[in-house]
Amino acid sequence: MSALVFDKVRVSFGHGARKFTAVHDVSLRVPAGRSVGLVGESGSGKSTLARAAVGLCEPRSGSIALDGTELVNARGRALALRRRVQMVFQDPSSCLDPRMSVGASLVEAIRAAERRDRRPGTVAGRSAQITGLLESVQLPSAKAAEYPGALSGGQRQRVALARALAAEPAFILADEITSALDVSVQGSVMNLLKDLQAERGFGLLFISHNLAAVHYLCDDVAVLRNGRLVEAGATADVLHTPKEDYTRELLAAVPRIGEPLFA
Ligand SMILES: Nc1ncnc2c1ncn2[C@@H]1O[C@H](COP(=O)(O)OP(=O)(O)OP(=O)(O)O)[C@@H](O)[C@H]1O
Ligand SMILES: [Mg+2]
Incomplete structure (x- = not known):
């Protein structure tokens, strides 16, 4: 497996005057074995983008491909391949x-x-x-x-x-998987995910509001705002020297006890 590639993905809900576009032409690449953090304020489209990859919602346009095979509206062999992409949700129930x-x-x-x-x-x-x-x-x-x-x-x-x-995933899309957990167990679930990734080599899209967790776990970070990708790059660059004001605002919004946020 080489990469899970989102190319100009657009997801809208509703029709006519009630049409709302939650994801605007977002392009993002999750290379095999790497971890990409997806951050952005609530409602920025993070879950919608991930859900589109596993067929839980359908893009109006754009493509989501695994090793060049289109996963949108997948049938037959493509559907079998799509099952190599597994999503884990905030609420395990x-x-x-x-x-x-x-x-x-x-x-x-x-x-x-x-x-x-x-x-x-x-x-x-x-x-x-x-x-x-x-x-x-x-x-x-x-x-x-x-x-x-x-x-x-x-x-x-x-x-x-x-x-x-169990699906022997090539990619795991982890959507806020620690946010509903007690702080005391959040760290152990994150460590587990990191160990599993090192051991099994799946690519990881890690959606989180916890920028310290993203910093700990992710090689790269993508920042979404109102459904648009505003900044992406190596984690150290994006979180230490953000180019966009919006990313700076996200970082500034993180409550912290003492400095610094990242070691
Ligand atoms: N099935 C749906 N029907 C209508 N609107 C939807 C649907 N799913 C999501 N939306 C809207 O799309 C936008 C993006 O939602 P999404 O859940 O992707 O955001 P998010 O970045 O994951 O937010 P959070 O951090 O709170 O989980 C929101 O405005 C949401 O209300
Ligand atoms: Mg979400």
């Missing part, structure tokens, strides 16, 4: 069925990957995969028997990550 045990939820994701790759699985093989996936997200295998309601927010987010990993 949104992707975990409360009536399904953690193990059943992971089996569902494992079976989806088997169908995609047209390979038959076995009960024993899936069971071993569940243990492996839980281990990857640092959860004991006994959690397979539990239901989401019995897990902490951090544990639920780890299960959501394990579900994404």
Whole structure:
């Protein structure tokens, strides 16, 4: 896999006088194995751009391609390829069925990957995969028997990550995955994501309001404002010497106890 490429992507909602364009011709490249931070104030279009990549909303124009294969309106082989792009959401409850045990939820994701790759699985093989996936997200295998309601927010987010990993993703789009968590577990989920990326080599689009987290995790940063890309570049350049006033304002808005924000 070489890159997930957004090219002049435009996403609008509604029609006629009620038409609202949430993403305006945004071009962005997430190279394989790299992490790109996507920042911008609330409503700037970050989630919409990511959702378009996994087919949760449809661009009016532009292209989203994985290794040159168009993912918009994907069918057949392109749809199978699109499943290599996995999105993880702020609220893990949104992707975990409360009536399904953690193990059943992971089996569902494992079976989806088997169908995609047209390979038959076995009960024993899936069971071993569940243990492996839980281990990857640092959860004991006994959690397979539990239901989401019995897990902490951090544990639920780890299960959501394990579900994404079951798809053997080439790219993970992480949308505010630590924002709903207690501050005390935010760091451990971020470290986990960093370790998983180093180990598995997926490309990462990391959407966050937490600029310190973006600084810690991301090689590059893209800044969105009102659906438009206003600045992009290496993290150190964009966050230490921003070119745009808007980026400076975002940085200035970060509450901090003492200086500096970044080490
Ligand atoms: N399904 C929808 N129908 C209509 N408008 C939508 C829809 N989804 C998003 N929008 C609008 O598109 C704009 C961008 O929303 P989006 O969720 O992408 O922002 P965001 O940058 O992710 O914000 P936040 O940081 O709060 O998550 C917002 O004005 C939002 O109200
Ligand atoms: Mg969002």
